[in-house]
Amino acid sequence: MKIIKDKVAKLSFVALLLSMTAAMFYTPTASAHGEKSQAAFMRMRTIHWYDLNWSKDELNVNETMTVSGKFHVFAGWPETVDKPEVSFLNIGIPGPVFIRAGSWIGGQLVPRSVSLELGETYEFKVLLKARRPGDWHVHTMMNVEGGGPIIGPGKWVTINGSMGSFVNPIVTLTGDTIDLEKYAIDSIYFWSFLWYAIGLAWLLYWVKGPMFIPRALAVQAGKADTLISAGDKKIGVAFGLGTIIFVAVTMGTTNEKYPVTTPLQAGLMRGIQWLEIPESTVHVKVEDATYRVPGRAMQMTLTIHNGGDTAVRLGEFNTASVRFLDPDVLEDESGYPDDLLAEEGLTVSDNSPIAPGESRTVNVTASDAAWEVYRLADLIYDPDSRFAGLLFFFDADGNRQMSTVDAPLIPSFM
């Protein structure tokens, strides 16, 4: 019996080792940034990204591309998320596979945090320079203090070449041209390892003689004072004074070598210019809204009033970066990511042109697998079960007007 038990134990151990080894060889690519895990209400009711453009799908190391477009800071910002009074325009990429060569909001360079106004729309652009080869998911992203990262749509971009050839030339205000990728690395290694060697020398001085047992016995025997000799003290003074003098001297020589240095720069940037968009003449009232769980569809009853002077039709519902289009009105030609585009996802009970001055109540259905794939259906489990989004109306000439919707959402489980 004991032999059988031992064999079972041994085989179990071998099986465990094999499983662990096999698990180590299974390394699937992490290909997204958790955008689907972010609470649906945050994606629907905070920052709405639209008119996005990724200038390239493929580029070589050292080449640049831009991600540009607009974002609307939603007026119905949720109470559970801090207001975007301190925000930072980021880019959602897996580490520095690109460098951020520039980023602008409203034409202003924004290397620092900015203050955004609720209800306003901003134009932005991020200039990226390719650094590391691979296929990377490039997302728009806004970090909000107290709210966390609010990630926008992502698109796959391929970088070809070798990271070894990446260069990042910068001209300093002292007139030197440096490659920031490799700048001062030799100096960092030199000073760090020189000081490590000095510390090691002090340690080795004490390690060369007997250490723990004989010294512990001597201390217990009341002979602790005999363990530090006059020679030890001289060496100690040399190390101590030498260290202080060396620090002072190297600081002086460094100041001579770099006579012009400035403190790190920091601060919040206010007064960022938003887009001056004429007020929409199309007014939308949400009568009711339900999410039908089995059908993966959201149905809204909207009363639309056209206060303008041209007839309009509803062409797009944009929420949480998912675009539901009515193909009779709008076709996407921007190369928007497929998984976020429901080209035939928008159905309107009567989408004939709404004449100037006319009010019409219509049933609008936004249906697509994206509700599930992007976990927007999880909205029904959120603490504040409301939905929000942008509606885009178009006249016969293709002129566009934007309206926002923000209303309670009732789930339907049948």
Added chain:
Amino acid sequence: MSASQSAVRSRAEAVQVSRTFDWMILFTLFTAVLGGYHIHYMLTGGDWDFWSDWKDRRLWVTVAPIVSITFPAAVQACLWWRYRLPVGATISVLALLLGEWINRYMNFWGWTYFPINICFPSNLVPGAIVLDVVLMLGGSMTLTAVVGGMAYGLLFYPGNWPIIAPLHVPVEYNGMMMTLADLQGYHYVRTGTPEYIRMVEKGTLRTFGKDVAPVSAFFSAFVCIIIYFLWHFFGRWFAKTDFISDDAS
């Protein structure tokens, strides 16, 4: 061989066993301190030590010495009062720096491609050596706390200046002035570390004009004295051998 007989049969053998114990204990101490100190420092110093654009003249100078004098004080307490070895601070800092360099090189650079010139660790060696020397010469915890602790805080910024000075050279970038360190933080994208998290140049220390670093260093040095006392007692408490029965000897 009975239990009362010695395991060694000559003085030479005793010396050899003693040296073997020395190396085993030293290795164990080094790696244990490396682990514990590294976690402690990452949790308390964290981003100030990780990134060049956090290494400012105000908060980095203040925070890094205060949170890093902890383990050196505790290990000194054990090694000095038990063995009269004045290497506690140096061994702690060398262990920490080894762990940090492995982390920065393997993870920050090797895994996530941040160049070493943005993510190098701070230099803590000068303060540690002086802390050990003061303990050895004075043999007093109070003197070490006051003189050594103060030196530990004061030496931090000048000890690091040759490393960070090149990164504080100014640059004009798209119409804004920033240092090369600021530019590194902007260029090398950190999705989880947005700019507003950066705690640099904050506070009300504005009456000293541009000479903020010495004032911050003095403040840090004073707090280091207090932290030294606290952690020295932690070290003494951890170095107790009350759990070993006298019968064992």
